[in-house]
Amino acid sequence: MSNSVRIVAASPEDLQALMAIEQRCQSHPWSSAVMVRYLNKKQVVWRLELTEAIVGFAVVTQVAGEAELLDIAIHPDYQGHGLGQQLLQHLLDTVAANGNERMFLEVRESNRAAIAVYEKLGFCQVGVRSNYYPAKQGREDALMYCQELIV
DSSP, X not given: OGGGEEEEEOOGGGHHHHHHHHHHHOSSOOOHHHHHHHHTXXXXXXXXXXXXXXXXXXXXXXXXXXXXXXXXXXXXXGTTSSHHHHHHHHHHHHHHHTTOOEEEEEEETTOHHHHHHHHHTTOEEEEEEXXXXXXXXXXXXXXXEEXXXXX
């Protein structure tokens, strides 16, 4: 599957495809307005293409030597094939090459599949934000992760 994978910076023209994935993947998806705000910034939103179809994306900001993964999603029909890991590794390589010293992210406590990928790629849990995420029944904790990057 990885032979036909391409990861490139997304543009505002990708909004519809990205929002379709966001709606399918997130229990509380971002609004189009939020996505547009990030798409209008250079090299913040990255799209993952598989045989020229957008099947995943990630949003990562870089400020003062630190990167933060704000959102990452792979279309449900393509999950379980290592695409999320491939996308995240690309981001780690990119932000390290840009001189960032570490990358942070938050993940729902219940998202065991994502946590496994993050830990496999070297992220370590550094904290908890209690009741951070809205959930179907109340709120859910966010686990905070960090990876020190070799620059």
